[in-house]
Amino acid sequence: RIMSYNILNPNWGGNAIDLGRDKNVANILLYYMPDVVGLQETYSGWHSALKKYLVDTGMYAFACQKNNAKSYNMTTFMYNTQTVKLVEEYVIDLDKNSDIRVFSVAIFEKLSDGKRFIVTNTHPAPTGQAENYARNFADMMRISTEQMEKYKDIPVIQTGDFNTKEQSSMYKNYLAATNLKDAGMDAPVDCRIEDAKRTGEDFAKAKEELGDLAKTEEDIMSYICFPVQAKKYLEDRKAKEENIATYVIEEC
Numbered sequence: 001r002i003m004s005y006n007i008l009n010p011n012w013g014g015n016a017i018d019l020g021r022d023k024n025v026a027n028i029l030l031y032y033m034p035d036v037v038g039l040q041e042t043y044s045g046w047h048s049a050l051k052k053y054l055v056d057t058g059m060y061a062f063a064c065q066k067n068n069a070k071s072y073n074m075t076t077f078m079y080n081t082q083t084v085k086l087v088e089e090y091v092i093d094l095d096k097n098s099d100i101r102v103f104s105v106a107i108f109e110k111l112s113d114g115k116r117f118i119v120t121n122t123h124p125a126p127t128g129q130a131e132n133y134a135r136n137f138a139d140m141m142r143i144s145t146e147q148m149e150k151y152k153d154i155p156v157i158q159t160g161d162f163n164t165k166e167q168s169s170m171y172k173n174y175l176a177a178t179n180l181k182d183a184g185m186d187a188p189v190d191c192r193i194e195d196a197k198r199t200g201e202d203f204a205k206a207k208e209e210l211g212d213l214a215k216t217e218e219d220i221m222s223y224i225c226f227p228v229q230a231k232k233y234l235e236d237r238k239a240k241e242e243n244i245a246t247y248v249i250e251e252c
Helices: 021-032 044-055 132-152 169-178 203-214 219-224 226-243
Strands: 004-008 036-040 060-063 075-080 084-093 104-108 115-123 156-158
Touching: 004 021, 004 156, 004 226, 021 044, 036 104, 036 115, 036 203, 044 075, 060 084, 060 169, 075 084, 075 104, 075 115, 075 226, 104 132, 115 132, 132 156, 132 169, 203 219, 219 226
Parallel strands: 004 036, 115 156
Antiparallel strands: 036 075, 060 075, 084 104, 104 115
């Protein structure tokens, strides 16, 4: 079971860890229990926070935790030490000495049968940085082709935030050139909320329960999947937006 998860650098969207998202992220990983998860935007604070919840408990370990600049790799992996072992790991720069524009590679071996597989993780520049975006994709295409040639007898699974739409010409060309398939389009549906819940009684009930906490359909679907964690996150988000501070005054 492989997972890809952009957990958000708090420097770009408020201090997510202070809002309790570190525990929510850990709970999501423990709920789905992926053998390997490719994490994006995993700044140093996330490494420390997830270590507390997942590594120190003996369930998970990091792979490709440091980049070539010897700082924390923001495009890293965590793997389930109960199901797989790490065989090899390395990081290829898309931008020199970058902590985020990299192509991380990890080779794992299943403890159940000894079979090996490769997981990669990447996060190219956004489309708004057109020159960097095109260059990163060209490098990713070259690196992917080289990896598949080098490890032709081992399955390769790519994770990442590709900063592009599924139907974009850049992404389609990438899939065609590397002979990869998008699991979101081709994999059997598993552990997903069926479409009926987007319009049925569950959706209407969740929407009513959340009230003004829910701003998008994704907020409601998150609440349906993870009611406790999602509601706390949405309440914290609302409090931050309204700049509400809670004080306890004790009488001396």
